[in-house]
Amino acid sequence: MNLNFRKACEKDAVKIAEMLIDIGALHHKGRPDVYKANLQKYNEKEITEILKDEKSPVYVVTDEEDNVTGYAFCIIKTVEETKALVGRKYLYIDDFCVDGKYRKAGVGTFLMEKVLEEAKKSDVSSIELNVWEFNENAIKFYEKCGFRTQKKEMEFVL
DSSP: OOOEEEEOOGGGHHHHHHHHHHHHHHHHHHOTTTSOTTOOSSOHHHHHHHTTOTTSOEEEEEOTTOOEEEEEEEEEEEEOOOSSSOOEEEEEEEEEEEOGGGTTTTHHHHHHHHHHHHHHHTTOSOEEEOOOTTOHHHHHHHHHTTOOOOOOOOOOOO
């Protein structure tokens, strides 16, 4: 399969919205105490609006027929310098997904490599993301890509 990488455009919103439903189901299954059933983080209209924001690039991988096989919602974030913190700019991956039909086919690795290339062009110091502990496949994938745990967010469920 030949893979292509580009910024998402309006025509991609339908497929991205479908994939967001799948991700919502995964999160609901993993943490029904946190995520609602039938979750869709962004609908088509919201995706179309996000695509207009230069500080929130959305990238897609497509097959030879320009069908979306994976996406990455990114946000360029800035931390202001304070007495305690060093000022910095980083790329935050807000959402990352490969269509279930294309998992284990190199789409995710290709997408992450391209996002890293884009991040380097954006003069950021790092790429950050979060992932739920129940999502073991995602954790293994991110570790394979070179990501390391930065901090742990913990809870005590009552």
